[in-house]
Amino acid sequence: MSYVKALKCRECGQEYEKTAKYVCEFCFGPLEAAYDYDKIKKDVSREKIASRPLNIWRYREFLPVEGTRYNTLEEGYTPLIRAERLGEELGLSNLYVKNDCANPTHSFKDRVVAVASTRALELGFDTLACASTGNLANAVSAYGAKGGMKRFVFIPSNLEPSKVTASLIYEPNLIGVNGNYDDVNRLCSEIAGKYKWAFVNINMRPYYAEGSKTLGFEVAEQLGWKAPDQVVVPVASGSLLTKIWKGTEEFAKVGLIERKKMKVFGAQAAGCSPVTTAFKAKTDTFRPVKPNTIAKSLAIGNPADGFYALKTIAESNGGAEMVTDEEIVEGIKLLARTEGIFAETAGGVTIGCLKKLVESGALDPHAVTVAYVTGTGLKTQEAVTDHLKEVKVIQPNLAAFEATHMVPA
Numbered sequence: 001m002s003y004v005k006a007l008k009c010r011e012c013g014q015e016y017e018k019t020a021k022y023v024c025e026f027c028f029g030p031l032e033a034a035y036d037y038d039k040i041k042k043d044v045s046r047e048k049i050a051s052r053p054l055n056i057w058r059y060r061e062f063l064p065v066e067g068t069r070y071n072t073l074e075e076g077y078t079p080l081i082r083a084e085r086l087g088e089e090l091g092l093s094n095l096y097v098k099n100d101c102a103n104p105t106h107s108f109k110d111r112v113v114a115v116a117s118t119r120a121l122e123l124g125f126d127t128l129a130c131a132s133t134g135n136l137a138n139a140v141s142a143y144g145a146k147g148g149m150k151r152f153v154f155i156p157s158n159l160e161p162s163k164v165t166a167s168l169i170y171e172p173n174l175i176g177v178n179g180n181y182d183d184v185n186r187l188c189s190e191i192a193g194k195y196k197w198a199f200v201n202i203n204m205r206p207y208y209a210e211g212s213k214t215l216g217f218e219v220a221e222q223l224g225w226k227a228p229d230q231v232v233v234p235v236a237s238g239s240l241l242t243k244i245w246k247g248t249e250e251f252a253k254v255g256l257i258e259r260k261k262m263k264v265f266g267a268q269a270a271g272c273s274p275v276t277t278a279f280k281a282k283t284d285t286f287r288p289v290k291p292n293t294i295a296k297s298l299a300i301g302n303p304a305d306g307f308y309a310l311k312t313i314a315e316s317n318g319g320a321e322m323v324t325d326e327e328i329v330e331g332i333k334l335l336a337r338t339e340g341i342f343a344e345t346a347g348g349v350t351i352g353c354l355k356k357l358v359e360s361g362a363l364d365p366h367a368v369t370v371a372y373v374t375g376t377g378l379k380t381q382e383a384v385t386d387h388l389k390e391v392k393v394i395q396p397n398l399a400a401f402e403a404t405h406m407v408p409a
């Protein structure tokens with residue numbers, strides 16, 4: 001049984017059945033899951049949620065699947081770390097890092113793919129597919145394997161070697177496309193029109209996107225059933241940012257938390273910053289760009305939810321920032337040095353932007369702040385290898401060690 005009433009057009013409100021459909025036939029607006037919040041309110045409580053297993057399905061009433069046969073690898077309920085050292089360095093007295101590297105395939109994409117693949121199996125699909133900037137490829141490859149599905153995974157051909165390996169190990173059909181993500185996505189939209197496959201981020205997008213809400217739910221629960229005051233979220237398609245906001249609003253709507261104005265800040269790489277550039281220019285329409293950044297997981301030049309991300313930022317009274325590739329590397333190193341977390345380039349974007357947002361005065365230094373770190377550094381090692389100390393190689397004796405002068409006399 002599901003609490004989803006229908007898929008609903010975000011623009012004109014037209015309702016549709018809960019099938020693999022994603023655009024409105026009347027106005028071409030995107031479709032979104034619409035819930036019966038009165039019913040949810042009657043059926044959920046903090047105690048009920050708290051009694052359930054520590055994965056995203058503890059919030060099942062807010063997720064768009066019908067049954068309870070989840071296609072799961074125990075994704076979610078990742079650590080929310082009190083980041084005192086990083087906070088001290090940046091001048092934030094109440095900082096937390098949501099460490100979503102701690103997911104089955106080591107990025108937040110496991111949340112969205114768990115939901116999309118579960119729904120795909122419910123709808124009878126035997127093939128799971130996606131257009132990916134890297135992490136989604138890993139998650140679709142793994143969750144498709146877990147669900148016993150065929151998998152077609154499309155990526156830009158210049159992806160990081162570790163992200164390719166972390167897909168191939170699950171034996172999907174992996175197709176490298178000569179072009180950037182936006183080219184891959186265009187091709188996949190065409191393929192999705194012809195083959196009856198569940199493309200998680202195309203025809204399954206209304207279900208896929210809802211999985212990101214769990215990042216808002218968890219943070220609220222982990223803070224003791226309270227929303228943070230301000231959050232910094234990396235932006236690629238813009239879906240994650242809008243859904244963290246939507247999830248937090250839903251929790252307030254059904255009375256699980258008190259309503260408060262949470263400010264949402266978007267983080268992008270300067271080499272691919274359509275949303276941040278539009279925000280800074282004070283316009284609500286972005287201009288598509290050709291990405292050129294080491295943050296490949298965020299390299300979407302024509303973001304599907306860019307418009308809604310800008311709307312969410314404006315509505316929440318938040319903001320947006322961008323960082324250069326050098327600042328991304330510094331951000332990765334800063335987080336590792338202060339908090340012991342090795343993030344990928346997208347995490348470097350978040351931390352780099354966090355720093356700049358403090359410096360510009362956009363963030364309140366004493367408010368409860370959450371920085372979302374969405375993927376692991378083990379998959380983007382080439383971004384930092386040239387920026388690290390060297391290993392000292394010695395003979396296996398004490399004198400050789402002391403000759404390194406690593407220990408102060």
Ligand SMILES: *Cc1c(COP(=O)(O)O)cnc(C)c1O
Pocket residue numbers: 107108109135136234235236237238239240241297298344346347374375
């Ligand atoms: C995909 C991705 C994002 C952004 O997700 P969108 O919903 O497309 O904005 C952020 N971080 C990482 C590591 C990702 O892989």
Ligand SMILES: [Zn+2]
Pocket residue numbers: 009010011012013014024025026027028029
């Ligand atoms: Zn419509």
